[in-house]
Amino acid sequence: MNGLSASHQVAPPDSVQHLSFRVRDARYALPIELVREIIEYGQVTTVPMMPGFIHGVINLRGNVVPVLDLAARFGFELTQAGKRTCIVIIELNLDEQQQRIGLVVDAVDAVLDIEPGEVEQAPPFGAGIRTDFIAGMARDNGGFTIIIDVRRVLSLDDIRQLSLAQQAS
Known part of the structure; x- marks a missing residue:
């Protein structure tokens, strides 16, 4: 054998890997390339005026x-x-600087291989969150996974607030 186990799955060439997770009862995902690590929810220090x-x-x-x-x-x-x-x-390149940001989620599910043909545009209603936060909806056996657009979720104003939070601590 060539060293690969028979159960090793190879992603289809056009697919993009996404980390899927849950927020409330909905399934969300974001491109795995943005994810640096997943840590247990621990001591978070609050910062006033955020x-x-x-x-x-x-x-x-x-x-x-x-x-x-x-x-x-x-x-x-x-x-x-x-x-x-x-x-x-996650790690984003903001203003030519790498910025690490933690996103609190209810649970992490899996890494999904999502092919571009499985992704549909966000519906104008009914997703439970602002449609501008949605990059697309990936179809699967269980319904849909909402692919979030992290840069929209974190607006420039929010990023400034996060920078202030970092500096304040």
């Missing part, structure tokens, strides 16, 4: 990382940490 959807900051190996609650950003109540609640650490 918008309600910013939980605060965490110390990640000596670096201050702002933490945003996706549920609150989507218009739901703040997340109450449970057994599966975790923080997805």
Whole structure:
């Protein structure tokens, strides 16, 4: 045998890997290339004068990382940490600087291979969140997974607030 196990799956050549997770009862995903790590929900230090959807900051190996609650950003109540609640650490290139941001999610599900043909445009209604936050809807056996547009979820104003949160701690 060539060293690969028979169960090893190879992603279709045009597919893009996404991390799927849950916020409330909906399934969401974002491109895996943005994800740096997934950590257990732990001690988050609140920072005064921040918008309600910013939980605060965490110390990640000596670096201050702002933490945003996706549920609150989507218009739901703040997340109450449970057994599966975790923080997805993403990295974005903002103003020619790498910015790490933590996203609080209810649970992480899996890494999905999503082919472009499986993605539909966001409907103008009914997704439960602002349609400008949605990059597309991926069809699968269980219905749809909402692919979020992280740059829209984090508007420039929000990014400035996150920078302030980092500096304040």
